[in-house]
Amino acid sequence: MAEVTLVFAFIAGLVSFLSPCVLPLVPAFLTFLAGTTLDEAKENFSHARVKIFLSSVFFVLGFSIVFSVLGVLLQSVLSSVAYDVRTYLGYVGGILIIFFGLVLMGIIKIPALMGEHTFKVKSDRASYFTSFLFGAAFAAGWTPCVGAVLGGILTLAVTNPQTAFPLMVTYSLGLGVPFLLVGLFVSQSKQAINAITPHLKWLNIVFGIVLIILGILVFTNTLSLVANLGFLNDLLLK
Secondary structure (H helix, E strand, C coil): CHHHHHHHHHHHHHHHHCCCCCHHHHHHHHHHHCCCCHHHHHHCHHHHHHHHHHHHHHHHHHHHHHHHHHHHHHHHHHCCCCHHHHHHHHHHHHHHHHHHHHHHHCCCCCHHHHCCCCCCCCCCCCCHHHHHHHHHHHHHCCCHHHHHHHHHHHHHHHHCHHHHHHHHHHHHHHHHHHHHHHHHCHHHHHHHHHHHHHHHHHHHHHHHHHHHHHHHHHHCCCCHHHHHHHHHHHHHHC
16 A cells, blocks of 8 residues: 555655646746756856756755655654544545545635745845755745645645655655756756646646545545555456
8 A cells, every 4th residue: 555655645746746837937946046047048058057957956855855854743743643543534634635636626716725826036146055945945835736736645644644754755756856857957848848838737637536536545444455456457467
């Protein structure tokens, strides 16, 4: 079951990155943090590209550390709770995950979770430390457009505290790797992002359905059935 939830957490990180009100802003945001522009990245390729990539690295480190610490806290605090308490957490958590799925699909509209978001950076001097701080703020602030997805992962971590730390680390990887790729290929990524953006709403719908199914499995304490399906597939292939 742990492998299944980790795969889900990584995909959730990717979906958070591909949020319609986050993805289009990423190249400009990373270049701003690096104290450069997209035009400079094209003209002075080597120098500007290194600055942008390093800024993206520190930005990813910022939110990864926050998520990892949160995972450690959840795992250490909740791992020792009684089985009965975990059962009730499963009921509540399943309902919450279903709720987040409905929000992601747009069936339930919560302005605080789905409102338009822009990266507001007020800094007279770009630095890698600034990038790290904004990465941490990105995690601590629960960026509105990724709120439903992140809420689902946090709820899953609460209902499965023994896997809370690896869940949050894996979510950070799913969210962080695309940031690093954009930082590395920032000049080329702009065109690809413009082509992808109009289709992102369908990704939210699909992942919202996945969240609802996951919530039902958590509520009914049958999440292990997904792992068992993988085991059956291995037997059939043999």
